[in-house]
Amino acid sequence: QSVLTQPPSVSGAPGQRVTISCTGSSSNIGAGYDVHWYQQLPGTAPKLLIYGNNNRPSGVPDRFSGSKSGTSASLAITGLQAEDEADYYCQSYDSSLSGWVFGGGTKLTVL
Amino acid sequence: EVQLVESGGGLVQPGGSLRLSCAASGFTFSSYWMSWVRQAPGKGLEWVANIKQDGSEKYYVDSVKGRFTISRDNAKNSLYLQMNSLRAEDTAVYYCARDGQTVTPSVDYWGQGTLVTVSS
Numbered sequence: 635q636s637v638l639t640q641p642p643s644v645s646g647a648p649g650q651r652v653t654i655s656c657t658g659s660s661s662n663i664g665a666g667y668d669v670h671w672y673q674q675l676p677g678t679a680p681k682l683l684i685y686g687n688n689n690r691p692s693g694v695p696d697r698f699s700g701s702k703s704g705t706s707a708s709l710a711i712t713g714l715q716a717e718d719e720a721d722y723y724c725q726s727y728d729s730s731l732s733g734w735v736f737g738g739g740t741k742l743t744v745l
Numbered sequence: 746e747v748q749l750v751e752s753g754g755g756l757v758q759p760g761g762s763l764r765l766s767c768a769a770s771g772f773t774f775s776s777y778w779m780s781w782v783r784q785a786p787g788k789g790l791e792w793v794a795n796i797k798q799d800g801s802e803k804y805y806v807d808s809v810k811g812r813f814t815i816s817r818d819n820a821k822n823s824l825y826l827q828m829n830s831l832r833a834e835d836t837a838v839y840y841c842a843r844d845g846q847t848v849t850p851s852v853d854y855w856g857q858g859t860l861v862t863v864s865s
Contacts, residue, residue: 636789668849672790679840679855680790685847723790727849733806734780734792734850 637662638724638737645743646714654740656707656724662735664705667727671700671709674721674739683722684709711742719744747771747854749841754859761831761863767824767841767856775799775819778844780852781826783837783861791837794826795844809835831863 639657646652656669663669671684682691684700687707699710707726711718724737753765765781780795794805794815803815814827824841838858845853 668847668851670845670847670849670851672852679857680852681855682845682851682853685845685851685853686849691853725790725792725851731807733804734795736790736792739789 636738637728637731637735638726640722640724640737640740642738643741643743645745646711647745648714648716650714651710651712652714652742653711654709654722654724654742656709656737658705658707658726658735660705661730662705662726662728663702663707665729667729669700669702669707670725671698672723672725674723676720680723714744716744718742747843749843749854749856751839751841751856751859754839754861756862756864757831758865759832759863762827762829763831763861765826765828765839765841765859765861769822769824769841769843772843774817774822777846778850779817779824780842780844780850781815781824782840782842782852782855783835784840784858785834785837788837793839795850796824828861831861833863835861836863837861 672680673683674680687702688700728735748770781793812830841856842852843854845851
């Protein structure tokens with residue numbers, strides 16, 4: 635059971651928009667801690683996709699965007715492409731655990 | 746180019762020990778917090794431990810406290826994870842990770858990972 639809750643899977647057709655939610659609590663996202671998102675392509679290490687709720691590292695397409703409100707955050711992917719098929723993880727910090735916390739991950743399938 | 750290369754993984758019996766190493770290059774190692782993050786087979790990511798730039802602060806996930814020790818050698822640009830009293834549930838790919846310099850900690854670079862298998 636992960637501290638941050640994500641849907642196990644989402645899917646969409648090429649060109650469509652999908653969103654992935656990340657729900658936390660008052661000790662992590664709701665406490666004001668930022669949310670980061672990672673993309674993990676099959677068989678590879680994770681890669682930073684969004685940091686500080688809504689910032690993209692250099693090289694990440696602007697099709698990827700993040701938002702945060704209250705105790706939740708979301709990752710949106712527009713103009714879905716086959717290469718976006720991957721696992722996506724949200725991450726934050728939890729004050730009651732005094733440590734980093736990850737969501738359980740969401741598998742994105744491009745139909 | 747930032748590079749993080751892990752080594753030291755392998756098969757170990759329950760109750761055994763293993764020491765993971767991570768060789769860092771392409772950045773000023775002594776300027777960054779560093780972390781270990783693991784991923785059990787077919788499962789999600791789990792933060793294991795992190796260490797401050799000078800090694801003066803170390804933090805661990807509850808499940809490894811008292812069994813794992815994170816350390817670093819800034820002269821050798823290396824990060825370590827000493828794992829003792831290993832259990833089957835410690836089986837995972839262990840990633841060396843550079844902490845991004847964000848207000849809430851994040852990982853901006855990951856190693857390729859090293860597999861630790863705890864089994865008799």
